[in-house]
Structures are given as structure tokens and as C-alpha cells.
Amino acid sequence: MSDLTFNKIFGGVLLTGLVIFGLKEGSDIVFAKHELEKPGYEIAVAEEAGEGGAAAEVAPDWGSVLTPANVAAGQAVSAKCASCHNFTPENHTGPGLFGVVGRKPGTHPGFAYSAAMVDFGNKNPVWDYDHLDTFLKAPGKDVSGTKMTFVGLKKQEDRIAIIAYLHSLGSSLPIPAPKPAGAPTPAAGEAPAAGAAAAGAAPAPAAGAPAAGAPAAASAPTTATPAPAAAKGGSADASKRPGG
Ligand code: HEC
Known part of the structure; x- marks a missing residue:
């Protein structure tokens, strides 16, 4: 009985x-x-680290980047603008962008622009390539107080592409002549200095013609001196090796 109760x-x-x-x-x-691979959720905000790199960015050669391939790429990038902009003259949250390249900023009919x-627009009468590039990189920074609440296109290739696309849409702005290949760009200030450094002895004539001979003569003994030392070191090594 008790067994059963226990059971x-x-x-x-x-x-x-x-x-x-x-x-x-x-x-x-x-x-x-589901374990998160990264905690939290991602926000598509540009990394501020881009600021340092921005200075190193070379201005695009607009004469050679407004290609059909970039127009096509820009059409894909335009998806980022489509929530606010029509690529026709029609206004939306933002002004219609058809023909914006070459237009005076803030002047599209029927759109209530920010002050x-x-x-x-009064200071920069034309949306040219460089102005669009700067604006689209960081709209709020370039035009402080703009109604365009868009973080910007941080990638230069994206900006080049969208500008090529915008240019294809009824732009009045001519494409500039491409810069000749290999020509030093005005932006590359260090280019001549780098060339001189590579030449090595070349700066000497600039300091004065007589000096040119001196470094050449001086360099000869210095190169000769280390040679015997190296030979000694080599023989010492060689004599050690069989022993060890
Ligand atoms: C969140 C909405 C929004 C998005 C996204 C947006 N824009 Fe805008 N955009 C605006 C508004 C609003 C203005 C008007 C700005 C003002 O009045 O200050 C504007 C103005 C502009 C202008 C100046 C037009 C003129 O007539 O002077 C250009 C160019 C422009 N946008 C291009 C773009 C491009 C290219 C993209 C996508 C890469 C983009 N915008 C994404 C809202 C947006």
C-alpha cells in the first residue's frame, strides 16, 4: 500500500x-x-572617417566621366532620390530634377525652396558639376538650412554616376573637354616635388651650377667605403658557417 502511494x-x-x-x-x-551577428540595427549614415579621406579625393575630370556607362549606373543610384524627386520637371517633396544640371539653384518653377x-542660388548661379558634387556629398553641410534632408552620397563614384544621369536629362550644360592624359592636374601640388625627389641629384643644379659636381664626387667614395666592410662581414660569416 505505502509502496503504491509512494509510486x-x-x-x-x-x-x-x-x-x-x-x-x-x-x-x-x-x-x-536568432543570435544577432551585430548587436543593434544598422543605420545608413556615412562614416565620419570619410572626412579625412575627403581632402585626398581628386576632383573628377568631368570631361571624361560623363559616359553612357555612368549614366546607366546613375539611373540605379537615382533610386535613392526617388522618394523625394521626380526626374521629370514635375515637383514632388523635392523639386523636379529634369534639366537641373546648368540650372540656377533654387529656381525651379512651382517649388517652395528653403531660404x-x-x-x-544667388551666390552660385549655376548647378555645375562641381557644385552638384559638393552638394550631393553632404547636402546639409554644403547648403546649411536646406530642406533636403538627405544624408548624401559618400561614394564619389555614386556622385559621378548620378551627375552623369542628371546631365543626360535635358541639361543645358556642355561637357567640358577631357583633360589630356598624363597631364599634371592643378590639384596635384606635390607632383613636381615628387618628380624631383625621384630624380635624386636633380635639385642640385637649382641650388647653383658649381655645386652639381660636388655631390657626384662625394657620392663616389661613400659608395666605395662600405664595399670592403661588406666583404669582410661576408668572409667572417663564411668562416663561421662550417664550424657551426
Ligand atoms: C528626403 C527627401 C529628399 C531626398 C531623398 C533627396 N532630395 Fe534632393 N531635394 C529635396 C528637397 C526638399 C529639396 C529642396 C531643398 C531646399 O529648398 O532647400 C531638394 C533639392 C535638390 C536639388 C537642388 C534642386 C534645385 O532646383 O535647386 C538637387 C540637385 C537635388 N535635390 C538632388 C538630389 C539627388 C540627386 C538625390 C538622390 C541622390 C536627392 N536629391 C535626394 C529632397 C530630397
Whole structure:
């Protein structure tokens, strides 16, 4: 009798345990947890580190980058603008962008621009390639107070592409002549200095013609001196090696 009572109690406890365990396991299976690869969620904001690199960015050669391939690439980039802009003359949240390249900023008919944009247009009468490039990189920084609440296109290739695309849409602005290949760009201030450094002895004549001979003569003994030392070192090594 007492055995049976014990069995009942024991069985009850066991069953309860099993049910609790089963519920826990079951819920873990049903409500499976997915570990996040990165905690939090990603926000598409440009990395501020780009600021340093921005200075190193070379201005595009607009004469050679407004290619059909970039027009096509720009059409893809334009998806980022489409929530606010039509690529027709029609206004939306933002002004219609058809023909914007070459237009005076803040002047598209029927659009209520911010005072900041109108002001910008009075100082910069044409949306040329460089102005668009700067604006699209960081609209709020370039035109402080603009209504265009868009973080910007941080990648230069994206900006080149969208500008090529915009240019293809009824632009009045001519494409400049491509810069000749290999010609030093005005932006590359260090280019001549780098060339001189590579030449080595070349700067000497600039300091005065008589000096040109001196460094050449001086360099001869210095190169000669280390040679015997190296030979000695070599022979010492060679004599050691068989012993060791
Ligand atoms: C969140 C909405 C929004 C997005 C996204 C956006 N814009 Fe704008 N854009 C605006 C608004 C609003 C203005 C008017 C700015 C003002 O008045 O200050 C504007 C103005 C402009 C202007 C100046 C037009 C003129 O007539 O002077 C250009 C050029 C422009 N946007 C290009 C772009 C491009 C290219 C993209 C995509 C890469 C883009 N915008 C994305 C809202 C947006």
C-alpha cells in the first residue's frame, strides 16, 4: 500500500517535471532565438572617417566621366532620390530634377525652396558639376538650412554616376573637354616635388651650377667605403658557417 502511494507521488513529481521541461524545450523550438551577428540595427549614415579621406579625393575630370556607362549606373543610384524627386520637371517633396544640371539653384518653377537654397542660388548661379558634387556629398553641410534632408552620397563614384544621369536629362550644360592624359592636374601640388625627389641629384643644379659636381664626387667614395666592410662581414660569416 505505502509502496503504491509512494509510486503515485513519485510519478506525479516526475510527470510535472517532464511537463515543465517539455514546455520549456517546446517553446524554445517554437520561438527560436536568432543570435544577432551585430548587436543593434544598422543605420545608413556615412562614416565620419570619410572626412579625412575627403581632402585626398581628386576632383573628377568631368570631361571624361560623363559616359553612357555612368549614366546607366546613375539611373540605379537615382533610386535613392526617388522618394523625394521626380526626374521629370514635375515637383514632388523635392523639386523636379529634369534639366537641373546648368540650372540656377533654387529656381525651379512651382517649388517652395528653403531660404537657404535661394540664398545659395544667388551666390552660385549655376548647378555645375562641381557644385552638384559638393552638394550631393553632404547636402546639409554644403547648403546649411536646406530642406533636403538627405544624408548624401559618400561614394564619389555614386556622385559621378548620378551627375552623369542628371546631365543626360535635358541639361543645358556642355561637357567640358577631357583633360589630356598624363597631364599634371592643378590639384596635384606635390607632383613636381615628387618628380624631383625621384630624380635624386636633380635639385642640385637649382641650388647653383658649381655645386652639381660636388655631390657626384662625394657620392663616389661613400659608395666605395662600405664595399670592403661588406666583404669582410661576408668572409667572417663564411668562416663561421662550417664550424657551426
Ligand atoms: C528626403 C527627401 C529628399 C531626398 C531623398 C533627396 N532630395 Fe534632393 N531635394 C529635396 C528637397 C526638399 C529639396 C529642396 C531643398 C531646399 O529648398 O532647400 C531638394 C533639392 C535638390 C536639388 C537642388 C534642386 C534645385 O532646383 O535647386 C538637387 C540637385 C537635388 N535635390 C538632388 C538630389 C539627388 C540627386 C538625390 C538622390 C541622390 C536627392 N536629391 C535626394 C529632397 C530630397
